[in-house]
Amino acid sequence: MTILEYSWVGREEPYLDEIDIQHVGRMVLGRFGGNRTAGQYKNEDGCLLWTSINQDWEFTVLLDAHTTAESAELVIQTVKTLKSEIAALLMMPPGEAFEQVGGLLLNKFKSQDFKAKCKKVIGETAFLCVIRQSSFLWWLSIGDCILHLFHPELAAFKEYQQNHRSFYEWVGKVNTFDLPVPCYSSGAKELRKGRNHIFLTTDGLTECPNTNFADPKEIFNLFSMFGNEEGVRELLTLIKDKNVRDSTTIISWIIDTEHEGSKPSS
Structure with missing residues (x-):
């Protein structure tokens, strides 16, 4: 199995005052470090992107750390150690694959070894893992990174955001997995027939002053006028021009599917 892969943490290259666009397979990675x-x-910020050349899936991790990037680096290093196991699991049917990968990640995060490493880092990070396999989307979310799914049939019902921003949840020095009940959310979504636009972002985009990108409809409308790469670049240019301080990292890709999504029986 051939896997395209890319990982990055902001202290390696912060992209201050600079917009950067990279491609990893069909995925577009956009970064702006702030003004x-x-x-x-x-x-x-940080990210990890894997996509299979031979199989029909993408695996992404998006991170937004606080105080330092050490927690983001730890999470990326930890997930990388699971690469061969995750790739093998993603050869299974989506329902089994998502359940198994989710269990693998949670068991690793709950392990005493990982929790001991978290105690040694400075700061903590939000964590969003999103997998697309076949005609389904799955995610595991800790904290306040954002996942949107843009499709006209969903937009007709004003459905865009799939996870919810959950505050006071992190991995790192302050660690949800140290709690008696670890706090996180997970979900799955069936893609619709046609053009499905999967869009992940850190909150620099949604909290930029003098913009309304906290409303996902604004992002959906912008991409109706631009292609994927052009839309990501336009978003980052707009927040740069608005003198945003916080960094923004975006992962965006398009899946065209012939799969007929579920419809009501009447």
């Missing part, structure tokens, strides 16, 4: 003139001096 120095607004007071930005570091970037604590």
